[in-house]
Amino acid sequence: KNQVEQSPQSLIILEGKNCTLQCNYTVSPFSNLRWYKQDTGRGPVSLTIMTFSENTKSNGRYTATLDADTKQSSLHITASQLSDSASYICVVSVGDYKLSFGAGTTVTVRA
Amino acid sequence: EPEVTQTPSHQVTQMGQEVILRCVPISNHLYFYWYRQILGQKVEFLVSFYNNEISEKSEIFDDQFSVERPDGSNFTLKIRSTKLEDSAMYFCASSRLAGVETQYFGPGTRLLVL
Numbered sequence: 001k002n003q004v005e006q007s008p009q010s011l012i013i014l015e016g017k018n019c020t021l022q023c024n025y026t027v028s029p030f031s032n033l034r035w036y037k038q039d040t041g042r043g044p045v046s047l048t049i050m051t052f053s054e055n056t057k058s059n060g061r062y063t064a065t066l067d068a069d070t071k072q073s074s075l076h077i078t079a080s081q082l083s084d085s086a087s088y089i090c091v092v093s094v095g096d097y098k099l100s101f102g103a104g105t106t107v108t109v110r111a
Numbered sequence: 112e113p114e115v116t117q118t119p120s121h122q123v124t125q126m127g128q129e130v131i132l133r134c135v136p137i138s139n140h141l142y143f144y145w146y147r148q149i150l151g152q153k154v155e156f157l158v159s160f161y162n163n164e165i166s167e168k169s170e171i172f173d174d175q176f177s178v179e180r181p182d183g184s185n186f187t188l189k190i191r192s193t194k195l196e197d198s199a200m201y202f203c204a205s206s207r208l209a210g211v212e213t214q215y216f217g218p219g220t221r222l223l224v225l
């Protein structure tokens with residue numbers, strides 16, 4: 001069964017601090033791994049996409065890593081801002097079309 | 112910047128009624144998708160659509176659901192006879208190509224079935 005597990009479920013950080021979110025997956029056939037940001041009541045917004053051959057990908061203050069051997073990924077947020085408060089979702093592509101979503105990590109940034 | 116739009120933003124319907132959710136994908140995109148998110152749960156894939164036919168669907172997408180691209184701009188999801196458990200946020204997404212391509216999501220339609 002295709003599964004995407006994320007940890008922690010939620011975290012609170014102070015503005016300006018860094019944090020790292022974790023994702024483990026058991027998905028086959030694996031095509032690529034994505035991280036999305038979802039604000040409450042809004043649609044997910046893509047942050048990064050990585051194929052199995054890529055180890056790291058950055059998008060501004062967001063840096064994603066992928067270890068395809070251990071089937072683990074992480075998303076690192078640097079110098080957090082209040083606007084980073086959102087749910088961060090690890091998403092694995094199964095084949096060409098279907099995306100399998102994790103439950104997300106809710107990040108709250110406090111001033 | 113082009114974006115996916117969805118209408119209505121909210122819809123309330125009675126159990127057993129038909130609903131049609133509408134989406135306008137980004138204009139040069141060729142692949143279209145519907146997802147749903149039940150309150151407090153993860154986003155779930157429903158269906159993908161390309162070249163006027165379904166390319167893949169999940170086990171959730173049973174005979175009560177159908178999709179259509181009635182013209183060059185709209186992409187619709189129809190639920191024939193709504194059930195209470197169909198209450199969810201429904202997201203439309205589109206991508207230029209399949210595979211390693213960003214899927215752009217719309218803002219969603221919140222459906223409440225009473």
